[in-house]
Amino acid sequence: MNKDALPEIAAIVGKDSILTAKEDCMCYSYDATNQKFLPEAVAFPLTTQQIARIMDCANRHKIPVIPRGAGSGFVGGSLPVEGGIVLALTRMNRIVNIEPANLTATVEPGVVTGDFQQEVEKVGLFYPPDPASLKFSTMGGNAAVCAGGPRCVKYGVTKNYILGLEVVLPTGEIIRTGVQTLKGVAGYDLTSLFVGSEGTLGIITEIRVKLIPLPPAKKCMLAIFPRIDDATVTVSAIIQARITPSTLEFIDQAAIRCVEDYLKIGLPTDAEALLLIEVDGDTETITKQSEHIKEICLQQGAREVTIAHSKEEEEQLWKARRSISPALLRLNPHKINEDINVPISQIPEIVRRITKIAQKYQLINVNFGHAGDGNIHTNLMINKDNPEELKRADQAVREIFEATLERGGTISGEHGIGITKAPYLEMEIGAQNQAFMERIKNLLDPNRILNPGKLSLT
Numbered sequence: 465m466n467k468d469a470l471p472e473i474a475a476i477v478g479k480d481s482i483l484t485a486k487e488d489c490m491c492y493s494y495d496a497t498n499q500k501f502l503p504e505a506v507a508f509p510l511t512t513q514q515i516a517r518i519m520d521c522a523n524r525h526k527i528p529v530i531p532r533g534a535g536s537g538f539v540g541g542s543l544p545v546e547g548g549i550v551l552a553l554t555r556m557n558r559i560v561n562i563e564p565a566n567l568t569a570t571v572e573p574g575v576v577t578g579d580f581q582q583e584v585e586k587v588g589l590f591y592p593p594d595p596a597s598l599k600f601s602t603m604g605g606n607a608a609v610c611a612g613g614p615r616c617v618k619y620g621v622t623k624n625y626i627l628g629l630e631v632v633l634p635t636g637e638i639i640r641t642g643v644q645t646l647k648g649v650a651g652y653d654l655t656s657l658f659v660g661s662e663g664t665l666g667i668i669t670e671i672r673v674k675l676i677p678l679p680p681a682k683k684c685m686l687a688i689f690p691r692i693d694d695a696t697v698t699v700s701a702i703i704q705a706r707i708t709p710s711t712l713e714f715i716d717q718a719a720i721r722c723v724e725d726y727l728k729i730g731l732p733t734d735a736e737a738l739l740l741i742e743v744d745g746d747t748e749t750i751t752k753q754s755e756h757i758k759e760i761c762l763q764q765g766a767r768e769v770t771i772a773h774s775k776e777e778e779e780q781l782w783k784a785r786r787s788i789s790p791a792l793l794r795l796n797p798h799k800i801n802e803d804i805n806v807p808i809s810q811i812p813e814i815v816r817r818i819t820k821i822a823q824k825y826q827l828i829n830v831n832f833g834h835a836g837d838g839n840i841h842t843n844l845m846i847n848k849d850n851p852e853e854l855k856r857a858d859q860a861v862r863e864i865f866e867a868t869l870e871r872g873g874t875i876s877g878e879h880g881i882g883i884t885k886a887p888y889l890e891m892e893i894g895a896q897n898q899a900f901m902e903r904i905k906n907l908l909d910p911n912r913i914l915n916p917g918k919l920s921l922t
């Protein structure tokens with residue numbers, strides 16, 4: 465890195481807001497993929513103006529800059545694969561405003577999503593996007609990957625709630641996109657260009673979101689299925705019954721056993737699958753809907769359906785679902801985690817196909833996810849020190865993606881592409897779209913300094 469750049473950046477943020485010692489930088493060298501790339505420095509800006517000056521400096525010196533929220537991404541998006549400076553946005557964590565009269569709010573990028581949700585719920589409002597990482601992931605990281613979560617089946621993903629952004633471009637210019645209002649169509653939809661761009665086109669420094677009224681009540685239930693096929697068919701059956709649950713989560717036997725081993729909470733380890741289902745709305749409607757869903761589950765082969773009657777019982781049912789990722793990471797920090805998404809009607813078929821592919825390549829496979837919107841998290845529990853097994857896993861991933869695309873799906877429902885899915889992006893979007901993405905990147909980032917090596921951009 466150019467020697468003049470670091471003192472210049474230290475002068476911008478202040479010497480207490482920059483790390484350069486190797487042991488300090490190590491803490492910002494990894495994400496939830498557990499891959500490690502050491503940055504040369506980590507800066508903690510506090511304002512948009514500071515970020516604009518840092519980008520201007522980095523652009524002049526051609527230094528890679530990597531935006532980072534909580535570093536909880538599953539695809540290596542915040543990793544400094546070509547070295548450079550990590551821009552840690554966690555100190556920009558102010559909720560700028562919550563405006564109940566306008567049903568909007570504005571936040572800085574480092575606000576933790578769960579904290580924001582709690583604040584808006586205090587005034588009877590609701591911000592639905594709920595990645596399972598909501599207790600630590602940030603609004604900026606969620607916007608940059610367009611995070612999803614269990615509630616997306618009813619409420620949609622992060623992009624459905626973003627009205628406008630403030631963004632610092634790789635050249636240091638500051639732009640504001642979108643509107644202050646709940647709708648607006650003036651000019652190109654630049655907000656959508658940045659949401660989901662995985663920190664490769666600009667640094668999101670402020671996010672204006674739409675809020676909705678908080679549903680007055682919800683009901684949560686757990687259905688236990690002796691046969692996995694019956695559980696996946698039930699997902700479609702519920703949707704076809706014209707009920708839209710607020711969550712419809714699928715957990716296979718390997719995931720049940722893994723969580724039980726971790727938490728010891730008496731999960732039915734003999735069951736081949738569980739469905740965790742929640743409905744929300746007014747009390748009368750959700751009572752009817754939960755009874756109807758229970759009936760569908762039992763008709764489709766569930767051996768037991770438990771409806772939670774208190775907040776504690778509800779928490780207990782959710783505990784298993786929320787613990788899957790940590791339980792799997794504890795068992796195998798190097799697991800391969802994919803998040804394919806298929807049309808809902810294709811879920812039974814894709815789950816069968818994934819199981820066959822894993823068997824063909826002799827790999828242990830764990831499936832769970834937001835089945836209500838077709839999003840299955842499939843995890844291959846590989847031994848990273850066995851090159852032969854790694855090769856088999858690569859082949860299995862390619863076949864899983866092929867099977868997904870054949871069924872009209874996508875290789876990533878919510879985690880993004882980052883580095884881990886970069887080799888497969890063109891399979892889905894084609895060479896022409898990939899070349900088009902390169903042209904957009906060149907326009908905004910002529911020196912290719914912002915988050916290089918991601919999204920298969922050259």
Ligand SMILES: Cc1cc2nc3c(=O)[nH]c(=O)nc-3n(C[C@H](O)[C@H](O)[C@H](O)COP(=O)(O)OP(=O)(O)OC[C@H]3O[C@@H](n4cnc5c(N)ncnc54)[C@H](O)[C@@H]3O)c2cc1C
Pocket residue numbers: 495496530531532533534535536537538540541542553573594595596597600601602603604605606607608609610611612613614662663664666667668669789790878879915
């Ligand atoms: C236990 C666990 C459960 C998870 N569950 C879900 C889930 O249910 N749904 C889901 O979608 N994801 C889930 N994830 C993945 C992850 O939490 C999400 O992708 C989350 O949105 C990442 O937020 P972050 O703040 O950690 O961002 P980071 O991981 O730090 O960054 C993610 C990407 O965004 C970029 N970025 C971060 N901040 C900015 C910014 N201000 N401006 C521009 N670019 C930026 C980074 O460069 C990187 O490319 C889970 C992860 C874990 C560990």
